[in-house]
Amino acid sequence: MSNALKVTAPEGLPFVDFEREFDAPVEAVFNAHRDPALVAKWLGPDGYQIDMAEWDFRSGGTWSYVHRDPEGNAYEFRGMFHTVRENEFAIQTFEFLGYPDTVSIESMRFEDLGNGRSRLSGHAVYPTLEADELGAAGATTAWRRNYPRRMVTAPAALRRPGC
């Protein structure tokens, strides 16, 4: 049983796909995305502070947060939850305000694998190939840096305090 993160970015298409399995029930993985206190534990790079302004993980809800790096630079993100079905599926938009007017859309599928295990798979779509390819300032960089990390570090959010 491998819990490695798999990321696929097909050449010439504005898509990034990811998949990761967890040694945790699908309800726990879903809850680690729904509960802003848990999200704040794993979202973003190490050493960054997160100010979670809004995280309303339901169909029609919105979200926004600010990441601050150790030098105090602020990075603001915002989006909406278009569709959320408990323990099953979510679609959200994603915008980095340092790269304004460029909104990507991400779907996430939560699957129960039985025996207390689950799989999360996602599909992100960018509005241009440039947005998908651009470097440090681009939305994809944020995605590649933070989002796979969130897959890697999410188990920390799944542990109960004291465990």
Add this chain to the structure above:
Amino acid sequence: MSNALKVTAPEGLPFVDFEREFDAPVEAVFNAHRDPALVAKWLGPDGYQIDMAEWDFRSGGTWSYVHRDPEGNAYEFRGMFHTVRENEFAIQTFEFLGYPDTVSIESMRFEDLGNGRSRLSGHAVYPTLEADELGAAGATTAWRRNYPRRMVTAPAALRRPGC
């Protein structure tokens, strides 16, 4: 001065671009998108009735409507306005509930061309090439049928009553 609708769908990419000029000021074209009473006049194919449940054309607003064809079949659509800047720019999501969990994202740029003329250009992004290519049931078909039509018929919404 041509007001023809231009639609570009690049091969092998999940994008559809459109552009149309109007013999109307940018404020009028923008308002024909913001005011649900005006939107209801031009959105959708001829002979379809529209029930506009919600149309909150501002950053963070949501929208939903039902189209009914002459045989009484209902087609439900919904989405969100991610970003709206008056007379300038908007980003919205778009979902046809007959093709659920497949959300496209559309940006629209409103430009003042002077002399009471304006240009509207848009960029739609689909989450899969299949969603971009599928036929009658697909989101793109709705887009190709309705959205270019809306560009063609929008001037009707721009006319004041009695003009």
